[in-house]
Amino acid sequence: MTKATYTSHDGNTVQIALEPGETVMEGAIRNGVPGIVGECGGVLSCATCHVIVDARDFDRLPAMTDLENEMLDGTAQDREECSRLSCQITAGDELHEIRVTTPEFQQ
Template sequence: MSKVVFTSAAGDTREVEAAAGDSVMEVAMRNGVPGIVAECGGSLSCATCHVFVAEADLAELPPMEEMEDEMLWGTAVDRQPNSRLSCQVRVTDGHDLHVTTPETQI
């Protein structure tokens, strides 16, 4: 099993176990992690699950698809080079992920 480490904009950290294939958004919602709103439930239509992926983990992820790229321009907090939508980032077996949530999603 892998883990996702969530860090809030204020610096609070929470580590959660995650199954391979789950999205980071699903892991956050299932475990009550604050900072992920996920209004659309993962259907890639709202951008309220915006996260900043740790630079060390970014290279391990598949590149974002065009729709995710478009949605990231509509986030409440300005997009950064390491921005991703957590509904589009999947946990893989043996790889832990470290993400930071923005100050707000809406």
């Protein structure tokens, strides 16, 4: 099981357990985590699941695809060095824990 910690832009924290194969976005939606909209349902077409991954976790993630990189250029709040789309981060054996912060705006 992957432990995901979501911190809002104003410091509120929610911690949940992600099922294997579940994305960080799906876990947030399933648990009502504020700050992640996931308007497109995770098909990489809206960028409303933008998160800033904790720098300690960022390098452990698989490289982003060109499409994810392009989508991050269209987020409501400017991307940061450790920005990712949470629909593209999947829980699994290699990801035991992840910490993300949600931006102030998604739309």
